Amino acid sequence: MGYIAHFREKDGAEQSLSTHLIETAEIARNNGQSIGIPTLCYLAGILHDSGKYTQKFQSYLLKAKAGEEVKRGSVDHSTYGGKLIRSQKPHTKYELMAMEMIANAIFAHHRSGGLLDFLSGEAAPTSPFIERYLREDLPEFDQVKKRFYREIMPEEKLQLILVQAGQELETLAKARGRITRTDQFYLLKVVYSALLDGDRRNTQLFEMNEPYQEIDRxxxxxxxxxxxxxxxxxxxxxxxxxxxxxxxxxxxxxxxxxxxxxxxxxxxxxxxxxxxxxxxxxxxxxxxxxxxxxxxxxxxxxxxxxxxxxxxxxxxxxxxxxxxxxxxxNLVQDEETWSEENEKKQALMQDTWxxxxxxxxxxxxxxxxxxxxxxxxxxxxxxxxxxxxxxxxxxxxxxxxxxxxxxxxxxxxxxxxxxxxxxxxxxxxxxxxxxxxxxxxxxxxxNLENTNRAFERVKVIDHRRKEGWCAADLSSFAEELLTKERNLLMILNTKKAVREVYQCLKESDRVVYHLSTAMTPAHRNQVLEEMRKGLKAQKPLVCVTTPLIEAGVDISFSCVIRSISGLDSIAQAAGRCNRNGESSTPQPVYLVNPVKELENIDKMPEIKTKAAITELLLNDRNFLKNDTSLLDLQLMAQFFDGYYEQVEKTGESEYLFNGGAQRLFDLVQKNENRKLFYRNSKKMEVPTFLVSSSSTIAKHFKVIDQQGESVLVEYGEGEELVSELSSSADVVLNKAWYQKAQQNSLNLFRHEFDQLVQEGMIRLTAEGVYVLINQGYDQEFGLNIQGDSLLSYGF
Incomplete structure (x- = not known):
């Protein structure tokens, strides 16, 4: 019989399994070429779907093609390739390393949690990888081997290619003296990526009936x-x-x-x-x-x-x-389990870089x-x-x-x-x-120092006061400055502070703008464009914003008020003042210290620590006795040295988890603590050459704490995008739609997301996209946790 890997939706055409394995392997080989491990990646590709040679999987696939109801992920096909490579005999540690990398990549190529831990990174002293690698009760495994050796390559050739893969790793080791544990972690990630891309890309090309083409740019x-x-x-x-x-x-x-x-x-x-x-x-x-x-x-x-x-x-x-x-x-949610349908969907996604x-x-x-x-x-x-x-x-x-x-x-x-x-x-x-x-x-x-001095177009003024600044005081100060300046930018550290001061200023007759990360990128861009037009026309206006405006936003104000923060942020804020030298004399950037009731940064440790280092510099008159600019490069270097020394001392420079008991980076490196725990508990050595804990890292790693989900917002252009989403299940595969959707989306913190779900403000569409309904979004402030947006009343 002919063994198949996929069938095409539009015409029912079948892709043979041998074709899929060979073509995936070639793409994976090309993906690994730059780093010097093309054969290693090729092996992962040629073996990855060998489990589809089972009679059980072929029956599953044919039932799905016939439209019969099948249970998603009910037939394991990802274990076989790893077992096949394990059946070979390694002669060097590099071949052993290659075998374990290949097996893990194959085990994980449909796994929502990614690569398996070689050593469990927490709790029990186990090796999830070994539990699968050493599995003996794999149905039809002998038949799979025979079919693979007959259709793809004989066992002798597989062994020979494994030797070549090991030699690639040995070559890398000789060039650098050794391959460190950290290097092993990243090399495994590359093999995994090369395989994933080869598999999904080949599936996509088959679905679109197009050939694979290498691109020379x-x-x-x-x-x-x-x-x-x-x-x-x-x-x-x-x-x-x-x-x-x-x-x-x-x-x-x-x-x-x-x-x-x-x-x-x-x-x-x-x-x-x-x-x-x-x-x-x-x-x-x-x-x-x-x-x-x-x-x-x-x-x-x-x-x-x-x-x-x-x-x-x-x-x-x-x-x-x-x-x-x-x-x-990533707007479209990943499926938790493998399915033929989900593989095709992932293959067609437009965010593959x-x-x-x-x-x-x-x-x-x-x-x-x-x-x-x-x-x-x-x-x-x-x-x-x-x-x-x-x-x-x-x-x-x-x-x-x-x-x-x-x-x-x-x-x-x-x-x-x-x-x-x-x-x-x-x-x-x-x-x-x-x-x-x-x-x-x-x-x-x-000539960096001279260039930096030539670009100074502002005077940073320490305007802190003992009693601090409340919202009303900041509003009054802004009004006072606007009697002398054309326009004003006020940057505060929290969305709460921004909103309160904005509301105070709105009570005047001033033109006031609000910006924060609670707004979609498209909404923020709309406000920025409106402001730029007003500034160009020299209209009097005020903008109250979170620090988002400091990161490369090309805009220039006559005057800036900045709540105390890191010296780096202050320098970035200063870059939005007199940016193009509109004034021949330096323009003022005022540093203020809001009261805690207005701006509480206790739960923002990075900002809090940086602000404390800045205040130490401000209070050290040795720096300021010669009228040293706060934007001086040497002072900036001293600020960063002080900041990093502080976070290294307190442990803030480490990604800690399990209540601070473990360092995530240890799981990338030698993983000594977990090795020792395994050895002491099991009374035996760790059974694998590789020791990293990728799955545990993936479970805990978040660049932003409490990061929740991405949601498409039913506001402005987002309303039309949601409508298009409802009318066509395939719209998420349209590159133009997906790009627009990202510009009209929000990344929510977990507590925000959970609250909005509980209040019925978020729904999950059949296409796997979370949508924030218009009652949860405000035309002035963006995200509206209370769900009492003016939009819901049609204003």
Missing amino acids: TELFRTLSQRLEATFASFKTGPDTVINRLRQEMADACLVASQRPTGIYSLSIPTGGGKTLSSMRFALNHALAQGKKRIIYIIPYSSIIEQNAAVFRRELADVNREIILEHHA DNPIIVTTMVRFLENIYGGSTRNPRRIHQLLDSVLIFDEIQSIPPKCLSMFTSLINFLKDYGKTTTLMCTATQPTLAKRKLPLQLSADAEIVP
């Missing part, structure tokens, strides 16, 4: 570079000012630096210095010089994805949105590596042989430092990936416990 990157060069050439015709000359010098420095070898570099362009386009100039030309495959632009908050993507689209003429992908969130340029967030970037599901890790191999641009890198959560740094170092050492750390306020990451391996002469901006 050299000509595309050359074209994009030429388009961007035309923009930089046009800048030279602008006003000949000191600022414009410095912007051009820094942009030119990026062009020269793009010819440097693969490495980790810093780009410390002062706020307003043209960092967005200059960093892309570096990336495009570096991609051409070093043959990179992709550019990934990573920002701290989803609030500015659409802004940066819009800039790139405009300058790179991405009219049809085929070049740049914005990835805000195939585009030449990706714009995403730090949350999404890190969750690809450390999170669960099978959609996140499918993107990991896309990080290889790429250029990563981290915008506002100082915003990385301290608990993620070790995991972030080890990943970036690995991508440089193994993945031929270049990383560019962009910010006006560079954190001192090369001096941490686990140092970032910056390249020699890492800084791209020449």
Whole structure:
């Protein structure tokens, strides 16, 4: 009989199992080429669905094709490939390592929790991987082996390819002295990603009846570079000012630096210095010089994805949105169990990071590596042989430092990936416990101190007072300033404080705007555009906002009030004041200390710690006796050193779980505590060569604490998107729809999500998308937990 892997929905055509295994293996091989493990990835691909050779699975598939009701995930086919590779005989530790990587990737390729723990990361001293790896009662296993050896390759050839896979790992080890436990963790992730992508992509191509094509982006990157060069050439015709000359010098420095070898570099362009386009100039030309495959632009908050993507689209003429992908969130929920239908759905999803340029967030970037599901890790191999641009890198959560740094170092050492750390306020990451391996002469901006001083267009004024500032006081102070200034930006640390001060100011006749992360990206962008028009027309206005506006939002106010925070945030706030040198004299940035009743940051440890370090500097008159600017680079470095020393001392720089008893990063590394626990409890050595606990990491890892779900909001354009979702089940597979939906979505905290579900404000559609109904969203403030939005009354 002919064994099948899939059947096509539209015409019932069948894909043979041998074809699926061979074609998946070839894609997986290509995915692993950049990192030097193509054969290892090929083996994972060729074996992954061998369990479909069972008579039981073939019957399951034929019943599903005939329209009969079948129980999803009722037939295991993912264990067989792992068992098949285990049946081979390893001759070296590298072959053993390869076997365990292949088996785990295959076991997990339909598992919502991702890779299995080699050692359970918590609780019982078990090895979930070994429990499956050593399973003896696998039905039809002997028949599966015979059919695989007959249809795909003889056992002797499988053994030979395993030797080659082991040799690949040995070559990597010799080049670096050894493959550390941390490296083993990331290499396994790459194998897993290569397999997931090979499997889903081959399924997608079969469903669409299209051939697999490798993509060479050299000509595309050359074209994009030429388009961007035309923009930089046009800048030279602008006003000949000191600022414009410095912007051009820094942009030119990026062009020269793009010819440097693969490495980790810093780009410390002062706020307003043209960092967005200059960093892309570096990336495009570096991609051409070093043959990179992709550019990934990573920002701290989803609030500015659409802004940066819009800039790139405009300058790179991405009219049809085929070049740049914005990835805000995973809107469509993953199925908990495997099914043929779900595999096809995942295969057709449009957020696989195939585009030449990706714009995403730090949350999404890190969750690809450390999170669960099978959609996140499918993107990991896309990080290889790429250029990563981290915008506002100082915003990385301290608990993620070790995991972030080890990943970036690995991508440089193994993945031929270049990383560019962009910010006006560079954190001192090369001096941490686990140092970032910056390249020699890492800084791209020449004469950095002189350039930074030339860009200072503000005067930071310590306006704290002993009794603190309440909402009414801040409103009155704003009114006072507006008698002298054209407009005003007030940045406060919490949404509660922003809302209260906004409401106080609304009682006056002022034009007042509100911004916060409680609003969808599309809604925020609408408000920002309206403000920009008002500022350009020199209309008097006030904006009260959370710190989201500090992360790269291109806007300029006459005056800024900033509640006390980290010196890095203060510098970013200052970058929204007199940004383009509208005033020839420095404009004021006032630092204020809101009362606790207005702005309580006790549950925001990062902001609280940074604010405390800033206040120490403000109170140290040695820094200020010579009228030292608070934005001085040496002072900024001292701030970061003080901050990181503090968080390393308190443990805030570690991702702790189980009540602070364990470090998540230990599960990536040698995992000594869990090894010892296993050894003492079982009175035997750990039975695997690999020891990481990927599943436990995925269970606990969240870049943002209490992060809940992404929801599509029934507001503005979102109403039409929800309507389209209701009318067509396939709309989630439409790239244009999915991109718009992300711009009209919110990422909710878990407590917010749970409360809204309880109050009936959120519903889950048949397509797996959570929708926030319009009563849960307010046209002024965004998310409305109370569900008493004016929208519900038709206003």
